[in-house]
Amino acid sequence: MILFGIMFFACAGVQKPAGESGVISILDLDCASCGGALERSLAPDVLSVKFRKLDAELVVRFDPKLTTLEGLTERVRKAGFKASAGGGKGHYVAAVGYPADSDVRHHKNHNERIDLDTVLVPGKYTIIDFTAAWCGPCRKLDEALARIVTKRKDIAVRKIDIYDWGTVVANQHLKNVPELPYVIIYGPDGKKLDAISGLHLGRVRNALGIATDDESE
Numbered sequence: 001m002i003l004f005g006i007m008f009f010a011c012a013g014v015q016k017p018a019g020e021s022g023v024i025s026i027l028d029l030d031c032a033s034c035g036g037a038l039e040r041s042l043a044p045d046v047l048s049v050k051f052r053k054l055d056a057e058l059v060v061r062f063d064p065k066l067t068t069l070e071g072l073t074e075r076v077r078k079a080g081f082k083a084s085a086g087g088g089k090g091h092y093v094a095a096v097g098y099p100a101d102s103d104v105r106h107h108k109n110h111n112e113r114i115d116l117d118t119v120l121v122p123g124k125y126t127i128i129d130f131t132a133a134w135c136g137p138c139r140k141l142d143e144a145l146a147r148i149v150t151k152r153k154d155i156a157v158r159k160i161d162i163y164d165w166g167t168v169v170a171n172q173h174l175k176n177v178p179e180l181p182y183v184i185i186y187g188p189d190g191k192k193l194d195a196i197s198g199l200h201l202g203r204v205r206n207a208l209g210i211a212t213d214d215e216s217e
Contacts, residue, residue, distance in 0.1 A: 019063050019064070020062060020069075021060065021062075023057050023058065023086060024072060024073050024083050024085060025055075025056065025083065025085075025089035026038065026076070026081055027056075027082035027084060027090065027091060028082050028092070029056045029082075030092070031136030032135070033136065034081070035053060036051075038051055038081060039051055039058070045075060046060045046062045046072065048060070048061045055090050056092055057087055060072055070085050073085040093139065095133075096139055096146055097146070098145070098146045099149060102150070103121065104158075104159065105158050106159045106161065107161065110167040112168060113169065116173070119158040123188050124188055125186065125208055126156045126158060126186045127145065127157045127183060127184075128158045128185075129141065129145070129157060129160065129181060129182075130162055130177075130180060130182040131159055131162070131181055132162050132180055133161070133163075137179075141183070141204075145157055148208065152208070155208065178197055178198075179198050182195070182196070183196045184196075
């Protein structure tokens with residue numbers, strides 16, 4: 001009888017989490033740091049909300065008596081974001097394109113180590129650009145580099161997609177790097193000229209021998 005009573009009260013104490021859960025996909029998102037604004041846009045109307053950076057999605061739990069997943073999705077749209085109810089559709093804005101004749105290569109296997117010496121281009125400035133789809137400043141760097149390589153054929157760009165901070169390539173090269181983009185620039189002779197964490201276009205131009213006040217670059 002005592003055991004039965006303990007089991008009864010134990011079972012009675014286990015309650016199913018309140019509300020319903022759902023996923024809202026964010027389309028053409030420009031930055032992972034926007035996640036906070038996305039969460040705040042729904043905070044008053046949900047029981048919980050969490051932004052999944054890599055998937056560009058919001059995971060929400062809400063009271064179906066008060067709102068719906070489509071209603072919450074509309075709230076996200078009114079906050080200035082493109083959104084769709086349901087998971088699996090979230091994505092960031094497309095990467096910036098480079099001129100067809102530019103010397104640009106992409107390394108996308110983030111779970112494979114890479115020896116930077118193997119990607120240097122003798123006789124050219126080599127820009128090694130550690131990047132990720134969720135990095136907004138990385139796209140601004142791409143915009144600047146795309147303009148530069150249009151006029152400078154002595155520059156090679158090697159883009160390394162880390163996917164996230166815990167991947168093999170990130171652990172290999174970015175242990176002490178605080179933020180993306182992270183750029184390492186080598187001269188035509190293979191000597192390292194600068195290593196830059198964050199968006200600092202003036203330092204990039206300086207390493208490439210471009211006047212910082214030259215707006216055409």
